[in-house]
Amino acid sequence: MRTRRWLPYALFAPAALWLLLFFVVPFYSLLANSLFDPTGDNLTGYDVTFHFGNFTHVLSKYGPHIWRSFWWATISTALCLVLGYVLAYTIAFKAGRWKNIVLVLVVAPFFTSFLIRTAAWKLILADHGWLVQTLQSLHVISSDGRLLATPVAAIAGLTYNFLPFAILPLYTSIEKLDRGLLEAAGDLYASPAKTFLRVTLPLTMPGIVGATLLTFIPSVGDYINAQLLGGTTDRVVGQDIESLFTTTGDYASAGALSVILLVVILVMTMFYVRKAGTEELL
Amino acid sequence: MSQASEPRDLRLTQLEKIYANGFTAVHPLDLTIPQGSFFALLGPSGCGKTTTLRMVAGLEVPTAGSITIGGTEITYEKPYRRPVNTVFQSYALFPHLSIADNVAFGLKRRGIKDTAKTVADMLELVELTAQASKRPQQLSGGQQQRVALARALINQPEVLLLDEPLGALDLKLRRAMQLELKRIQTEVGLTFVHVTHDQEEAMTMADTIAVMNAGRIEQLGSPADLYDNPATTFVANFLGQSNLIAGNVVGEDTLAGAPVVTVDMEGTIVSIPKERAHVTSGKGWVGIRPEKVLVAPAGEPIDAPGNHFTGGTIIDTSFIGVSTQYVLRTAWGQEISAFEQNTGARGVLAPGTAVDFTWRPEFAFLLDASQDATAGVDLGEE
Numbered sequence A: 001m002r003t004r005r006w007l008p009y010a011l012f013a014p015a016a017l018w019l020l021l022f023f024v025v026p027f028y029s030l031l032a033n034s035l036f037d038p039t040g041d042n043l044t045g046y047d048v049t050f051h052f053g054n055f056t057h058v059l060s061k062y063g064p065h066i067w068r069s070f071w072w073a074t075i076s077t078a079l080c081l082v083l084g085y086v087l088a089y090t091i092a093f094k095a096g097r098w099k100n101i102v103l104v105l106v107v108a109p110f111f112t113s114f115l116i117r118t119a120a121w122k123l124i125l126a127d128h129g130w131l132v133q134t135l136q137s138l139h140v141i142s143s144d145g146r147l148l149a150t151p152v153a154a155i156a157g158l159t160y161n162f163l164p165f166a167i168l169p170l171y172t173s174i175e176k177l178d179r180g181l182l183e184a185a186g187d188l189y190a191s192p193a194k195t196f197l198r199v200t201l202p203l204t205m206p207g208i209v210g211a212t213l214l215t216f217i218p219s220v221g222d223y224i225n226a227q228l229l230g231g232t233t234d235r236v237v238g239q240d241i242e243s244l245f246t247t248t249g250d251y252a253s254a255g256a257l258s259v260i261l262l263v264v265i266l267v268m269t270m271f272y273v274r275k276a277g278t279e280e281l282l
Numbered sequence B: 001m002s003q004a005s006e007p008r009d010l011r012l013t014q015l016e017k018i019y020a021n022g023f024t025a026v027h028p029l030d031l032t033i034p035q036g037s038f039f040a041l042l043g044p045s046g047c048g049k050t051t052t053l054r055m056v057a058g059l060e061v062p063t064a065g066s067i068t069i070g071g072t073e074i075t076y077e078k079p080y081r082r083p084v085n086t087v088f089q090s091y092a093l094f095p096h097l098s099i100a101d102n103v104a105f106g107l108k109r110r111g112i113k114d115t116a117k118t119v120a121d122m123l124e125l126v127e128l129t130a131q132a133s134k135r136p137q138q139l140s141g142g143q144q145q146r147v148a149l150a151r152a153l154i155n156q157p158e159v160l161l162l163d164e165p166l167g168a169l170d171l172k173l174r175r176a177m178q179l180e181l182k183r184i185q186t187e188v189g190l191t192f193v194h195v196t197h198d199q200e201e202a203m204t205m206a207d208t209i210a211v212m213n214a215g216r217i218e219q220l221g222s223p224a225d226l227y228d229n230p231a232t233t234f235v236a237n238f239l240g241q242s243n244l245i246a247g248n249v250v251g252e253d254t255l256a257g258a259p260v261v262t263v264d265m266e267g268t269i270v271s272i273p274k275e276r277a278h279v280t281s282g283k284g285w286v287g288i289r290p291e292k293v294l295v296a297p298a299g300e301p302i303d304a305p306g307n308h309f310t311g312g313t314i315i316d317t318s319f320i321g322v323s324t325q326y327v328l329r330t331a332w333g334q335e336i337s338a339f340e341q342n343t344g345a346r347g348v349l350a351p352g353t354a355v356d357f358t359w360r361p362e363f364a365f366l367l368d369a370s371q372d373a374t375a376g377v378d379l380g381e382e
Helices: A006-034 A053-094 A096-111 A114-125 A130-137 A151-176 A179-187 A192-203 A205-221 A224-228 A237-248 A251-275 B049-057 B099-109 B116-125 B141-153 B171-188 B199-205 B223-228 B233-238
Strands: B010-018 B024-033 B038-042 B064-069 B084-087 B159-163 B191-196 B208-213 B216-221 B243-255 B258-265 B268-273 B283-288 B294-297 B307-319 B323-329 B335-341 B354-359 B365-368
Touching: A006 A251, A053 A096, A053 A151, A053 A205, A053 A237, A053 A251, A096 A151, A114 A130, A114 A151, A114 A224, A151 A205, A151 A224, A179 A192, A179 B084, A192 A205, A192 B099, A205 A237, A205 A251, A224 A237, A237 A251, B010 B049, B024 B049, B024 B064, B024 B216, B038 B049, B038 B199, B049 B084, B049 B159, B049 B191, B084 B141, B099 B116, B099 B141, B116 B141, B141 B171, B171 B191, B171 B199, B191 B199, B199 B223, B208 B223, B208 B233, B216 B223, B216 B233, B233 B243, B233 B283, B233 B365, B243 B268, B243 B335, B243 B365, B258 B283, B268 B307, B294 B335
Parallel strands: B038 B191, B038 B208, B084 B159, B159 B191
Antiparallel strands: B010 B024, B010 B064, B208 B216, B243 B258, B243 B283, B258 B268, B283 B365, B294 B354, B307 B323, B307 B354, B323 B335
């Protein structure tokens, strides 16, 4: 049979076109934004003057917000990993014939919009809601303490919203784990804790890395949870970008902030994946 | 005798396993495996041999009974606290660790820091020194098998359990590994408990074999004992082949000074050594191994005194090279097999040839007629 040389290119073309139109072009425009002359406006237009001052400007003005975004994302990612691992492990090893039903339940929240689910948390965490009142009566929080409009609420929201993205890759890698290896470890004098540390954890590393990336990256850029559940004083960088773009119209600062976010995430991801020894995933 | 010098035998007492679904995998079982012996649990799949092994390893909790090693009870001890290691059927090597780290795993878990020398020695014993830094998936099946063995042996367990360790290897490699395992066992002197469904493997390697069937031990003995003097039709068929011919016990006699049981077998009186007669009255199965059956063209003398039958016909001839396997129909219409060494003394007998056949009385055995004559047939090779 004659080799059709063009076939691979033809199959590759739609994806290439898609990436060009919806990734390369917008990315170029974002990069251009970040180098706009900050004096431009919607009437006179903007010039790319390679104004690197935009970066130092936003770093000094929004630095604490950037820091908060990463800090909250780190905490919620860690929570997602712990909660997700326990749940995924339980589903994979203990759920038996309920396995598929439980997995459907894990993704069930996706049937409702992200915004609506986050808004629903406002009710759960409300000052006169059952949760706050219970915690107050148990003296876990003070009698005038609240949950809504606190970092706790925002981080809880992030954790809740991205937890399924942690569970699924974790489940996949735990499910594949050869039970025989766990028996072998036990046979070779490893206690259950040692077996987990020496065998289960290293062998499920790909799932852990996948879960981390899928929860950490969207958490850093998320602003809905901070907006709806967090307090007005604890702003995250996502909120800044949103208001700079849509309210203030400061495209230069918005672009610079976005580029900073992107670069930091990229560097952290590469460092993390290398550290976790799973380069083959990228 | 002091406690220290007492032999560290593995003893199973009334050990039983009933699964949650009500299936009895192992009926109450008593077994003593002497320290330093190479012991095989032989049986078809589902006979309970692996369950028994897993109970000794601590991977399965017995329903009743006890397991002791040298008097120390380990019935409910956690697997990681038993002086027992297993070579798994699937090898279960850790894919994220090098060969050396796989082998060192047990020592490290017991808090032994400096493992390099011990690991190197062990890798040398199994001839894998050059593979030390490779990962398991880079090794061939035979090499992986030896890693699994080294990983268990290095811990110097009191009992080494082998769960069909050669099952995944091809025939030639399996034969080589059988001799290798036997050599290593003799060298290290540990107690080996080997689970297999391959009767040839069990006979090649083990000092003592327990034949298991349907959760029970059918018979226990040396390979030669079991082969020459099977106690049940299952053992007679599962270990090699047997011709089983119906007969009625007539009485007892002495033949050349030895006590025998005489049986009326299709009109001919045959004698069977008393110690090989597992029934002494009523109906029985007269058993004879195919290679013990001597065949000659009708009327020609056969070089064996004893049970002589005329009126046979060869119905199938398979030339194997070293031997020829005949199926012959007896005068009473039963098909029996006879294996003959190709010594060259006589040509191969063609199908249709009228033959006489005989066997030496001392090679026959007598089994209980209430047992199924086909029990254990075709279970040996899976």
